[in-house]
Amino acid sequence: MLIALVLTGLVGQLLPNGAVALTVPNGYVGTLAFNGDGIVFRAPGTITNHNTIRIANANETAPYTYMQVYNGAIPDGQTISVFTGKILSNRDSHYAFGGLMFSN
Incomplete structure (x- = not known):
């Protein structure tokens, strides 16, 4: 099931195990999270x-x-x-990570 997100332009895919995979928008770059825990994909030059x-x-x-x-x-x-x-609360917005797909 593919779901388009109007606010971000992302497309999510619900996996059979209940996890979610997302498509990373073209041009986004991965950077270390500010707190050092994880990676953040964002538009180049943004903070x-x-x-x-x-x-x-x-x-x-x-x-x-x-x-x-x-x-x-x-x-x-x-x-x-x-x-x-x-919009969700921080507590309700954690999705089990199922993978990323990169657009070209």
Whole structure:
């Protein structure tokens, strides 16, 4: 099942095991997360969470490798559902990481 996200232009795919895979937008680059835990895919030259995909290690909120997607809201993006694009609380926006696909 492919789901288009209106707010970010991303396309998510729900995998049979319940994890989610996302397509990284063309031109995005991967950088180390500011806190050193994980990688963030973002447009070149940007430093905020606007329109980013973050992959991070398990923690107390998400006991599995997870990803979060942020929209373009000012000042620093808001975590959103990879299925609906609706704004979610930080706690509710951790998705089991199922992989990334890169557009060309």
